[in-house]
Amino acid sequence: xxxxxxxxxxxxxxxxxxxxxxxxxxxxxxxxxxxxxxxxxxxxxxxxxxxxxxxxxxxxxxxxxxxxxxxxxxxxxxxxxxxxxxxxxxxxxxxxxxxxxxxxxxxxxxxxxxxxxxxxxxxxxxxxxxxxxxxxxxxxxxxxxxxxxxxxxxxxxxxxxxxxxxxxxxxxxxxxxxxxxxxxxxxxxxxxxxxxxxxxxxxxxxxxxxxxxxxxxxxxxxxxxxxxxxxxxxxxxxxxxxxxxxxxxxxxxxxxxxxxxxxxxxxxxxxxxxxxxxxxxxxxxxxxxxxxxxxxxxxxxxxxxxxxxxxxxxxxxxxxxxxxxxxxxxxxxxxxxxxxxxxxxxxxxxxxxxxxxxxxxxxxxxxxxxxxxxxxxxxxxxxxxxxxxxxxxxxxxxxxxxxxxxxxxxxxxxxxxxxxxxxxxxxxx
Ligand code: CMC
Numbered sequence: 099x100x101x102x103x104x105x106x107x108x109x110x111x112x113x114x115x116x117x118x119x120x121x122x123x124x125x126x127x128x129x130x131x132x133x134x135x136x137x138x139x140x141x142x143x144x145x146x147x148x149x150x151x152x153x154x155x156x157x158x159x160x161x162x163x164x165x166x167x168x169x170x171x172x173x174x175x176x177x178x179x180x181x182x183x184x185x186x187x188x189x190x191x192x193x194x195x196x197x198x199x200x201x202x203x204x205x206x207x208x209x210x211x212x213x214x215x216x217x218x219x220x221x222x223x224x225x226x227x228x229x230x231x232x233x234x235x236x237x238x239x240x241x242x243x244x245x246x247x248x249x250x251x252x253x254x255x256x257x258x259x260x261x262x263x264x265x266x267x268x269x270x271x272x273x274x275x276x277x278x279x280x281x282x283x284x285x286x287x288x289x290x291x292x293x294x295x296x297x298x299x300x301x302x303x304x305x306x307x308x309x310x311x312x313x314x315x316x317x318x319x320x321x322x323x324x325x326x327x328x329x330x331x332x333x334x335x336x337x338x339x340x341x342x343x344x345x346x347x348x349x350x351x352x353x354x355x356x357x358x359x360x361x362x363x364x365x366x367x368x369x370x371x372x373x374x375x376x377x378x379x380x381x382x383x384x385x386x387x388x389x390x391x392x393x394x395x396x397x398x399x400x401x402x403x404x405x406x407x408x409x410x411x412x413x414x415x416x417x418x419x420x421x422x423x424x425x426x427x428x429x430x431x432x433x434x435x436x437x438x439x440x441x442x443x444x445x446x447x448x449x450x451x452x453x454x455x456x457x458x459x460x461x462x463x464x465x466x467x468x469x470x471x472x473x474x475x476x477x478x479x480x481x482x483x484x485x486x487x488x489x490x491x492x493x494x495x496x497x498x499x500x501x502x503x504x505x506x507x508x509x510x511x512x513x514x515x516x517x518x519x520x521x522x523x524x525x526x527x
Contacts (some may be wrong), residue, residue, distance in 0.1 A: 107140075109133050122151050141508050147332075153340065153502065157190060157491045158331040162406035167413065169329055170194070178416045183324040184208060184294050187266055187487035190329055191494065205294075211267035212288035212297065215245050219285055222275050231276035231479045232361040238272045239265070240354035249348035252497050261349050262490045269486045270294070273479045274301030280475070286310075295321045298483070315427050319420045319466065320480075326413045326459060327481050329488025335359035335366075339489045340496050341505040349493055356489045357482050366478035369464035372401035373474060376433040376440075376465075385440055393449045401461030402444060403453070413459040421462045421469075428469040437465060 103116040103123055116127045129139035144150045159168040167174040170189050177186055188196045188204050196204060221241055225234050242264070243249055249261045275285045278301075286301045289309065296317045300310035330336070338359035343352035360366040375397075379388050392399045404411055425431060441457055444450045467477050496502055 105131060107131055107133075120154075125150070143510060147337070152332060152337065152505075153496065153499065155331065155492065155495055156193065157488070157495060158329045160331055160406055162404070162408050165407055165409040165412050167330075174326065174412055175416060178322050178325050181325065182294075183321045183328070183484070186325045186328050190487045190491040191262055207263045208267045208294060209290050209297075211264050212271055212290065214242075214268055214271055218242070218245065218272075219275070222272070222279060222285075225276075225279055227280070227282060229276070229279060230361075231273070231280060231475050232357065232366075232482070234276035234279060235269075235272055235479055235482060236354050236357040236361065238276070239269070239357055240351055242268065243348045243350035243354075246348075246350070249350055252346055252348065258349070258494065258497070262494070265349065265353060265490060266486055269483045270298035271301060273476075273483050274298060276479060277302055277472075277476055280473070293317065295324065313427050315423055316470065319424045320470070322416065322420050323463065323466065323480065324484035326416060327484030327488075329485070329491065333365070334362070335485065336489060336492050339493055343493045343496050344502060344505040346497070346504075349490065352493055353486065353489050356485070360478055360482055360485065366481045368400055368458075369460035369467070369477050370474040372437075372460055373433070373464040373468060375400050376436050379436055379440070382436060382439050385436065385443060388440075389443055389447065393447075399440070399444060399450075399455070401464075402450065402457055403455040404458045407456065407458065408454040410456040411458040414457040414461055417459060417462045417466070418457075421466050424466050424469050431465050431469050433468075434465055437462065 101118045103118055105114045105116055105128075106112070107114070110133055112131075114127075114131055116123045125142050128142060131140040132138065142150065157170065159171070160166065169177060169186060170193055172189065172195075177189075181189075184205055185196065185201060187208075188201065192200075218238060218241065222234060222238055225237075246261060246264065248257060251257050271288055278285050283305075286304045289297050289300050291309075292300055296312050299312040299317065299320070303312075304310035332340075335356040339352045339356040342355040343349065363371070375388075379385060389399075391397055421434065425434065441461070444455070450456075464474070464477060467474075467480060472480070
């Protein structure tokens with residue numbers, strides 16, 4: 099067996115041997131296929147990059163058919179069960195689990211960079227009372243590049259490390275403050291005595307008490323949610339980070355682009371839609387009519403189905419367990435009964451079974467976030483905080499990858515050509 103593809107161009111009768119490596123062919127090799135020296139070579143048309151590998155990556159492995167998700171080779175189930183978000187962040191960024199000394203140093207670094215310059219606070223206070231927290235987060239992450247101009251030196255490894263630490267450390271501060279702004283409440287400074295996730299809850303919910311002491315079960319559940327969102331290989335926002343990062347801009351600007359991509363409803367917003375559907379269904383009796391509407395094509399069952407996972411989304415199972423833990427503390431969310439019944443009916447229904455539609459990560463996450471009393475606009479901010487180590491690990495890989503170039507896709511031009519311009523004074527006369 100030869101690892102190559104023989105392509106016969108029926109326009110010219112020429113044959114080409116295109117090497118196959120890692121199950122892919124190089125698009126540039128297709129560019130050698132041309133009818134004559136004047137016309138451009140053959141290109142690939144792939145809107146949405148549904149069948150195009152944009153990079154080599156050793157960060158995250160997904161097998162959608164088998165329902166496998168691994169960070170640096172470790173199954174997500176094991177990490178969610180036995181690790182912490184900061185350890186997972188270390189794993190993603192450094193490529194291996196830390197020793198005790200490395201972990202302690204990493205936690206120390208992250209903890210002592212949670213504060214932001216006072217001018218960042220002033221900047222964030224400038225937003226209107228009803229500013230969407232994701233818009234605030236995107237702007238303030240981008241603004242950090244002006245506070246750390248040395249971040250532009252992306253070739254220096256120590257410098258890159260510094261910015262990665264700062265960003266992972268400051269995301270909860272910026273996220274919490276964007277929430278407090280919408281609530282009209284004073285911003286709470288980080289408490290370096292608390293863990294990463296407990297400190298985030300403190301900055302969100304602390305009022306006049308000396309120290310905010312969150313329930314450890316809630317801290318653990320939120321930490322698990324951050325782990326589940328920490329990376330998902332070349333998704334829309336990661337692709338945005340890589341694409342913007344390929345211009346060799348500083349990492350704050352690249353991650354701000356990732357936050358922007360995540361802001362969109364097709365990416366970070368599905369859990370909010372699940373919650374809306376559950377509220378609309380209102381009670382278990384209304385489920386059959388709702389399911390019928392989905393089967394008739396009137397709407398989708400949000401939180402079900404996935405582009406990659408065609409067996410089950412491994413994150414959904416873990417999140418269901420986290421939901422139970424949270425509801426033990428907060429009391430159950432009445433919508434949970436509807437969600438459970440909906441899931442049960444859907445998993446037995448031929449329509450969903452035959453299309454391989456299973457609950458995805460978003461089916462239960464909205465219910466958990468609501469139990470924490472987060473407004474729906476905050477759901478995507480939580481996703482962004484969790485995804486930050488993944489974005490940075492991918493950015494780090496990008497800037498050290500010798501094969502990478504500035505992202506610059508081709509197009510198929512469909513507009514006019516060679517028109518003759520007439521000045522406005524003549525056209526409007
Ligand atoms: N409810 C009802 N029918 C569905 C659903 C759904 N949630 N998802 C897919 N289908 C049907 C679809 O109508 C189509 O049926 P048919 O073959 O008869 O036309 C078939 O299943 C295949 O669907 P598709 O749209 O071709 O699948 P896709 O891979 O392009 O879409 C998806 C994946 C996630 C966009 C889609 O399943 C969906 O819209 N789900 C609801 C939204 C959602 O929960 N999104 C969160 C994704 S997880 C977050 C993340 O990982 O970033």
